[in-house]
Amino acid sequence: PPRGETLLYLNGVTKSFDGFKAINDLSLVVARGEMRAIIGPNGAGKTTMMDIITGKTRPDAGEVYFAGNTDLTRHDEAEIASMGIGRKFQKPTVFESHTVEDNLVLALSGQRGIFSTLFHKRSESDSKRIDTILETVRLTAKRHLPAADLSHGQKQWLEIGMLLAQDPELLLVDEPVAGMTDAETEETAKLLREIAETRSVVVVEHDMHFVRALGVKVTCLHEGHVLAEGPLDQVSADPRVIEVYLGR
Ligand code: ADP
Numbered sequence: 001p002p003r004g005e006t007l008l009y010l011n012g013v014t015k016s017f018d019g020f021k022a023i024n025d026l027s028l029v030v031a032r033g034e035m036r037a038i039i040g041p042n043g044a045g046k047t048t049m050m051d052i053i054t055g056k057t058r059p060d061a062g063e064v065y066f067a068g069n070t071d072l073t074r075h076d077e078a079e080i081a082s083m084g085i086g087r088k089f090q091k092p093t094v095f096e097s098h099t100v101e102d103n104l105v106l107a108l109s110g111q112r113g114i115f116s117t118l119f120h121k122r123s124e125s126d127s128k129r130i131d132t133i134l135e136t137v138r139l140t141a142k143r144h145l146p147a148a149d150l151s152h153g154q155k156q157w158l159e160i161g162m163l164l165a166q167d168p169e170l171l172l173v174d175e176p177v178a179g180m181t182d183a184e185t186e187e188t189a190k191l192l193r194e195i196a197e198t199r200s201v202v203v204v205e206h207d208m209h210f211v212r213a214l215g216v217k218v219t220c221l222h223e224g225h226v227l228a229e230g231p232l233d234q235v236s237a238d239p240r241v242i243e244v245y246l247g248r
Helices: 046-053 077-082 100-112 114-119 124-136 151-164 184-193 207-213 232-236 240-244
Strands: 006-017 022-032 036-037 060-064 085-088 171-172 199-204 218-222 225-230
Touching: 006 046, 006 199, 022 100, 022 199, 022 225, 036 207, 046 124, 046 199, 077 100, 077 184, 100 151, 114 240, 124 151, 124 184, 151 171, 151 184, 184 199, 184 207, 199 225, 207 232, 218 232, 218 240, 225 232, 232 240
Parallel strands: 036 199, 036 218, 085 171, 171 199
Antiparallel strands: 006 022, 006 060, 218 225
16 A cells, blocks of 8 residues: 555544543544554543544544545444454453464454354465464464463464454554563564554554554654654653653
8 A cells, every 4th residue: 555645534533521521632644554653641542542443432523534535433333343443452352262273263254154164164365364364473383272371462462363364454452562571572563563564553552662662653642632743752752741741
């Protein structure tokens, strides 16, 4: 896909809960093939923003567009997922008793159904895709192990792999490195950078070492609004950003 083209567009988005503006005139533009890191103190509105993009929460006002002219505010969660927006929540939700490979097979099958997927011969293209995904998420050597045997970090990678099986154009990832070892955190930055070569990725993250390792443009939210945006060095040196982090 051409770089510089807008994939995700939020403009003037507002969402209140009982009169409290969790999202307040929020604007965000993510290009095709861009990875963006979203930071901001607790309560800044990061989760609500992700909920609005994925159709879990409907905004009170504002525009949310995907891939040109698709108005996401007119679609529900299932429709938005099927349009190519995948979301990874903080807690991995893999099928523990299934092998790593079968978790990917199940994710790949989607609407085809579990029985036909697990008990019928796999097509060659499906097998190839699974091999590629296993490589991407660093789990080729673990493919025949039950997911229960994976470390916490590897389960996070498996879940990213399960999202990749659905071939999303935009991947939303919520605090992927929480609870990971330093080595896993470093590997996750590499892995996401590789994924972002062919897809757009939005990562919500608290771990600043990890955000630095991502090396991408950062958006800092505060009180449901963009406080600062740019390279991490610039954003983290912004007096307003320092103030909201110190003032916690
Ligand atoms: P973050 O993810 O950045 O920590 P959230 O989006 O979770 O921030 O929350 C933003 C603000 O909106 C917080 O003050 C939170 O308490 C409030 N909020 C979020 N969801 C709801 C809800 N369903 N009902 C009431 N208040 C909510």
